[in-house]
Amino acid sequence: MSEVYFSNLINPAGGFCYHYKAYTNKHSWASFLDQSKKWQTQLSNQNSKLLLIGPSAGYSLSSQLLSKYNQIDVLEIDSLAKWLFKKRFSKHPNIKFSNKIYFSIKNDSFNLIVEDLKQIKKDFPQHDIFFCNFLGQLPVLNKKISEQDYRLFFTEELHKILSDRTWYSYHDIFSVHFKKPHEIELFDVSSVDYFVDKLKEYGRNHSLLKFEVIDHLTQMNSKNDLLWLWPITPKSLHLIQAIYYTPEQ
Numbered sequence: 606m607s608e609v610y611f612s613n614l615i616n617p618a619g620g621f622c623y624h625y626k627a628y629t630n631k632h633s634w635a636s637f638l639d640q641s642k643k644w645q646t647q648l649s650n651q652n653s654k655l656l657l658i659g660p661s662a663g664y665s666l667s668s669q670l671l672s673k674y675n676q677i678d679v680l681e682i683d684s685l686a687k688w689l690f691k692k693r694f695s696k697h698p699n700i701k702f703s704n705k706i707y708f709s710i711k712n713d714s715f716n717l718i719v720e721d722l723k724q725i726k727k728d729f730p731q732h733d734i735f736f737c738n739f740l741g742q743l744p745v746l747n748k749k750i751s752e753q754d755y756r757l758f759f760t761e762e763l764h765k766i767l768s769d770r771t772w773y774s775y776h777d778i779f780s781v782h783f784k785k786p787h788e789i790e791l792f793d794v795s796s797v798d799y800f801v802d803k804l805k806e807y808g809r810n811h812s813l814l815k816f817e818v819i820d821h822l823t824q825m826n827s828k829n830d831l832l833w834l835w836p837i838t839p840k841s842l843h844l845i846q847a848i849y850y851t852p853e854q
């Protein structure tokens with residue numbers, strides 16, 4: 606087994622552990638997957654080609670959304686995910702996995718993220734672009750990106766570069782990591798502030814429960830965003846934001 610193949614199977618954002626989590630937590634994932642897929646079916650496409658970035662095996666993708674496109678290009682580094690993705694969407698006639706790697710965590714410069722995004726636009730000139738829980742991972746995986754740079758990228762640069770494209774994303778805003786597994790109590794989230802208040806209340810009501818909160822540097826004001834909770838395991842809860850932009854807006 607080559608080093609690249611092995612490292613892709615155990616990559617920190619996905620890999621074998623991610624598929625194990627998807628399988629063992631399928632009941633607690635159900636509500637999030639439902640919300641995400643419903644949202645996707647309501648989106649309108651601008652192009653007939655779609656680029657998916659980091660979809661893993663497509664656990665949270667709606668087949669109805671994919672069927673609106675006659676070509677799906679995929680950027681995914683996990684070989685097992687690609688295999689499972691192909692099986693899941695075997696009815697789609699035209700799915701292509703790109704071998705080129707963009708947004709490598711080995712990038713040691715923030716500028717490379719911006720350059721990679723511009724390159725993606727050139728390499729996939731006729732595609733709508735869907736970031737599949739990817740944008741919140743970048744600053745966590747790549748410690749060389751400064752908080753200030755990433756916030757600026759997320760709130761401004763990304764929008765400027767993609768201003769003439771239809772693009773959408775769901776991504777982590779915060780992830781909460783509990784020291785002990787337990788049945789996480791879920792609630793509807795109306796705003797990020799509401800989530801933070803509820804989390805403080807959660808801490809007060811469960812005083813023995815220690816947890817750490819990771820900020821994924823993706824907070825921004827958006828008029829048509831949606832917020833969902835995703836309990837990934839009995840020890841982790843993610844606050845997910847979904848956004849959609851199209852040039853006609």
Ligand SMILES: C[S@@+](CC[C@H](N)C(=O)[O-])C[C@H]1O[C@@H](n2cnc3c(N)ncnc32)[C@H](O)[C@@H]1O
Nearest residue numbers: 618619659660661680681682683707708737738
């Ligand atoms: C947090 S997982 C999200 C999985 C899936 N989208 C979901 O929501 O269930 C991030 C995914 O991005 C993939 N990934 C990480 N770095 C990547 C890169 N540079 N290019 C493409 N995919 C990448 C990982 O293999 C993983 O499947």
